[in-house]
Amino acid sequence: MQERQGLIIVHTGNGKGKTTAxxxxxxxxxxxxxxxxxxxxxxxxxxxxxxTAIEKLGPNYVIRPMGEGFVKGAAENELPAHxxxxxxxFQAAEEEIKSGxxxxxxxxxxxxxxxxxxxxxxxxxxxxxxxxxxxxLVLTGxxxxxxxxxxxxLVTEMKEIKHPYQAGIKAQKGxxx
Amino acid sequence: MQERQGLIIVHTGNGKGKTTAxxxxxxxxxxxxxxxxxxxxxxxxxxxxxxTAIEKLGPNYVIRPMGEGFVKGAAENELPAHxxxxxxxFQAAEEEIKSGxxxxxxxxxxxxxxxxxxxxxxxxxxxxxxxxxxxxLVLTGxxxxxxxxxxxxLVTEMKEIKHPYQAGIKAQKGxxx
Numbered sequence: 626m627q628e629r630q631g632l633i634i635v636h637t638g639n640g641k642g643k644t645t646a647x648x649x650x651x652x653x654x655x656x657x658x659x660x661x662x663x664x665x666x667x668x669x670x671x672x673x674x675x676x677t678a679i680e681k682l683g684p685n686y687v688i689r690p691m692g693e694g695f696v697k698g699a700a701e702n703e704l705p706a707h708x709x710x711x712x713x714x715f716q717a718a719e720e721e722i723k724s725g726x727x728x729x730x731x732x733x734x735x736x737x738x739x740x741x742x743x744x745x746x747x748x749x750x751x752x753x754x755x756x757x758x759x760x761x762l763v764l765t766g767x768x769x770x771x772x773x774x775x776x777x778x779l780v781t782e783m784k785e786i787k788h789p790y791q792a793g794i795k796a797q798k799g800x801x802x
Numbered sequence: 803m804q805e806r807q808g809l810i811i812v813h814t815g816n817g818k819g820k821t822t823a824x825x826x827x828x829x830x831x832x833x834x835x836x837x838x839x840x841x842x843x844x845x846x847x848x849x850x851x852x853x854t855a856i857e858k859l860g861p862n863y864v865i866r867p868m869g870e871g872f873v874k875g876a877a878e879n880e881l882p883a884h885x886x887x888x889x890x891x892f893q894a895a896e897e898e899i900k901s902g903x904x905x906x907x908x909x910x911x912x913x914x915x916x917x918x919x920x921x922x923x924x925x926x927x928x929x930x931x932x933x934x935x936x937x938x939l940v941l942t943g944x945x946x947x948x949x950x951x952x953x954x955x956l957v958t959e960m961k962e963i964k965h966p967y968q969a970g971i972k973a974q975k976g977x978x979x
Contacts, residue, residue, distance in 0.1 A: 630971055640958040642813065642823035649819075649826030654976030656855030678833030681859075729976060761977060778971060780964035781817040786957035794807055794955060799831030799906060800938060 631760040633753055637736055637769035638782035646783070647731045647763045648675060654761070655686045659728035662721045663688040666714045666744065666766070667734040673802060689717055711743035722756050729761040736766030736773065746770045808937040810930055814913055814946035815959035823960070824908045824940045825852060831938070832863045836905035839898045840865040843891045843921065843943070844911040850979055866894055888920035899933055906938040913943030913950065923947045 634650070636643035651661040663679070665688065679686050691714040714735075722730050738744040749764075753776050756762055764773060774780050789797075796802060811827070813820035828838040840856070842865065856863050868891040891912075899907050915921040926941075930953050933939055941950060951957050966974075973979060 630974060632966055632971070632974055632977055634977070635963075636819065637963075638961070641956065642819060642826075642958045642960065645826035645830065646819035646823035646960075647826070648829060649822035649824070650977065652825060652829055652855045653822065653851035656851035656853070656858070657976045657979075659976045674830035674833035676833070678829045681833070761974070774964065777964060778966040778969060779818065779977075780962075781819050782961040782963050783819065783823075784815070784959040784961055786812075786814075786959050787951065787954060789809055789955040792955060794809070797807060797809055797938070799834045799836045800809055800811070800827065800956075802834075 629759055631756065631758060631762065632778040633756075633776055634761065634763045635736070635769050635774060635777040635780040636763070636765045636783060637767055637774075637780065638784050639767055640783035640785035641788075642783045643765040643767070644675075644733055646781070647733065647765050648679075650763060651686060651729060651731060652682075654729050655682060658685075660685045660726065661687070661729045661731065662727040663731040663733055664714055664718045664721065665691055665733045666711055666738040674799060689721065691717060707741075708743055711738045714738070715744050715748065719752060722752065722760065722762065725757060727760065729763065731763040731765070734766040735764050736769040738766065739770050739773070740766070740768040746772050749773065750776060806936055808933065808935060808939065809955040810933075810953055811938065811940045812913070812946050812951060812954045812957040813940070813942045813960060814944055814951075814957065815961050816944055817960035817962035818965075819960045820942040820944070821852075821910055823958070824910065824942050825856075827940060828863060828906060828908060829859075831906050832859060835862075837862045837903065838864070838906045838908065839904040840908040840910055841891055841895045841898065842868055842910045843888055843915040851976060866898065868894060885920055888915045891915070892921050892925065896929060899929065899937065899939065902934060904937065906940065908940040908942070911943040912941050913946040915943065916947050916950070917943070917945040923949050926950065927953060
């Protein structure tokens with residue numbers, strides 16, 4: 626058995642808790658003195674409460690804001706804005722993963738971005754293969770690709786059993802945002 | 803549609819992420835300025851990283867340590883120690899839920915405690931019915947009782963698809979503890 630090994634962790638499924646559990650995992654690691662970087666692949670997927678909370682946790686738990694200025698970029702490149710944002714997020718992910726600055730990198734909603742063909746699954750698999758040995762890498766988002774699941778050490782499916790929308794309850798502060 | 807309503811949320815299933823997602827949900831709510839109380843029903847279920855992280859978040863995010871001194875109590879009462887600890891945790895839960903001091907209360911591993919007959923499902927259902935209207939209540943643990951799921955607004959099953967133990971990888975700092 627190996628003593629110290631960075632894991633590839635996937636949170637997938639149609640239920641809630643994929644990003645939230647990654648965030649909680651980051652909080653646990655942060656409590657252990659680790660350094661955590663979050664890259665968001667889908668703009669606006671993260672909510673005010675999370676961003677504020679993580680800002681308060683200081684320099685060891687960071688969200689790298691992606692896609693800033695991408696509208697201008699999109700016009701220049703004639704690429705759909707969301708494709709360019711995903712491309713920028715992927716480049717940021719590569720950079721941060723290889724930087725050695727982090728003990729855990731969370732690629733939030735990358736599975737969804739792969740499913741939408743905004744990110745290539747082959748490139749992602751290559752990135753997984755190149756990750757530093759001790760780095761924990763967390764990939765969230767529904768419909769995780771089989772190629773990603775094959776290479777993961779820990780995969781959890783968050784499955785929706787019941788959702789308050791079904792009962793006509795509005796999105797609640799602190800829960801949905 | 804009601805504007806502000808406290809939800810009953812259940813994280814169940816055999817996979818990882820039930821407690822971690824509750825913790826992340828607490829972090830999101832904390833970022834929104836809410837006050838969060840965590841009661842742990844199974845001693846030792848929470849790990850060093852989580853406890854340290856939450857201690858750093860200050861007075862609005864608190865874990866109430868349960869079962870302190872319960873060994874002495876168990877001897878006096880001739881009750882198995884774990885039953886007494888669960889009883890104390892349940893009393894603490896009632897107290898904190900009714901106190902009005904919190905916007906979110908997390909009853910960690912209560913489903914497991916109910917499954918082990920350490921906590922009564924009838925009492926828990928009564929507690930759900932008595933909760934303040936605006937309080938968010940989160941119940942974690944595998945094998946959630948049908949009576950609890952019936953009364954919940956949001957239920958997610960965390961399902962294990964793949965676990966690193968299967969590949970002979972040891973528990974990793976920041977992930978498992």
